[in-house]
Amino acid sequence: MSKSSGFSVLQALTFAVLLFMALPNLIILAVSFNPEATLAFPPTGISLDWYLNVFRTPSFAAGLQQSVFLASISSAVSLVFGVLAALAIVRFRFFGRQAINALVMAPLFVPEVVMGIAMLLWANAVTAISNTTTLVILHCLIVLPYVVRLVVANLQGIDPNLESAAMLLGARPMQAFLRITMPIIGKGLLGAAVFAVVMSFHNFTATMFLVGSRPTLPVAAYQYIRTENDPTVAALSTMMMLAGILAVYLMERWIGLERLVR
């Protein structure tokens, strides 16, 4: 490059902003290796004890199990309903279409605290419903807007004549959808699924109100840190961050992130 060899002001600023954004996480990373039993920075040495302790703590294993369960159920359910809702919103012009669009998007604008409290009150009123069911419903509600948004964006990018062309070539409407539309939005659906899993897995605020005897992983981490001051949670956080980075990397490799941020 023919530009000046050193950092330009713009490059320096960019680097500073990136560092500012990453710094808290880097501190967590550093703290997680601290050999002493305190959440303190800077660390006094290097140790992997707290990583081992993550696996020795039973509430984390149970939390992980509960979080994976919730994330898979809620993303699967919201994917099915999200695709159907997105199809209705994109393909058809009917009375109440805007209202449905607004309703599906509503959880985005309701504070999570409010959602948590509302679900709690509702679950108490409907006594027949189990705690796990309530959590599944809550996570579906949280994840649905993102799924619908992504699927709508993917569907809008498709020429509506593609299915018409398929039908004129002899495909029934369902065949046209499965053979033409589905493969085209397939990658978008995969992206939406990953996004849904991540959103459900990381949810804390609303989930907090509804956890009973089986907390999710973020809630388990919160409960741990209320009684213990050792870097186990820092080690857990680091592992969760790495998993997140891996997910983003794989999505970028397979799908291309621009499909998600449209």
Added chain:
Amino acid sequence: MTPSLSFKKRGITLSGLSVELQGKRILDDVDLEIFPGEIIALLGPSGCGKTTMLRAIAGLQRPSAGEIVVGGQAMTDVAPYRRNVGMVFQSYALFPHMTVAENIVFGLKMHGVAPAERAVVLDAALTMLELSALRDAYPARLSGGQQQRVAIARSIATQPSVLLLDEPLSALDKKLKDDMRSELRTLLKKVGMTAIIVTHDQEEALAIADRVAVMNEGRIVQIGTGGDLYHNPNCRFVADFVGYMNYFEGSIRSGSDQRLELDIGDARLLKARSSAETPATGHVTVAIRPEAITPMPKSAPVDQDEFNIVPACLISEEFLGIVTYLRFQDGKGRDLLVIRSGQSRASPLRVGEHYDLAWPIDVTTLMPAEPQAA
């Protein structure tokens, strides 16, 4: 032609076809008879209902009234996937996740054709449209012209009874468009299938189709060969849509079996041949194509029995190479366009001079007078 791609020629009959969308009549009581093997162009401005008509024939748009009959079979209530109608979309609508070959055999798969037979038809289609080298390419990597050929190959692979083409050339650039025009007609004639092509481009319609149906506001205004429409337009809309036209408003003064005399004001009379369609009396619009008019020097002798004459002043001259546009104005301030061949050996004209504009009475077209748009 390869025996694996043969087509039954089927006629199409539309009777009283109407389409209403949100209370608006997009197609208004259209009758149309298309002969087996004929290429028909639907020509009109955007919003005239031509694409809606195509979609109704394809079964993609439900008519609110009327009948569609293809090859003697009523199609009005038949689902699109059972109609066996081929369609080339304006956007081509190629399946982006399939290769050229997969696009072309998609219809055969849907119709349950055995793989061995599919391969034979695929080869025939690839050869016919010169796509063999591109069989494994994805549509995104193809040029506009190549995409169009794939769209045509895909739509004829199932050997449909009718081929519908919606603005098939509009996505191509000017040069390619001109090349594809004659290529498309040659191909359609080679295949020999009945085809309907929708276009807003008069040159395209005249060049490709056997007959052209000019449409406006949901109706067919006139249908005929390019020559019919050009030489005998039945109204100003058709006359203006296919080429330029000069007009005089006038009234019929006297008529015999052979000849009408028309008063166009300014104490001037024009003559025209009477025909079955011309009204016997009343107000008419007189139309003359610009290239039919010859400017003559004031003193030149003209056979008054065979020619109409209007004196006019030359206002401007535009030399465009193939032709020269001459703009005249007559005594009543009416503008007249004369188009002269660039090869014309006639003596040069001078701007500002007065000439006699002469044209044979045979090419004087009459049409019903229309209420002038204010």
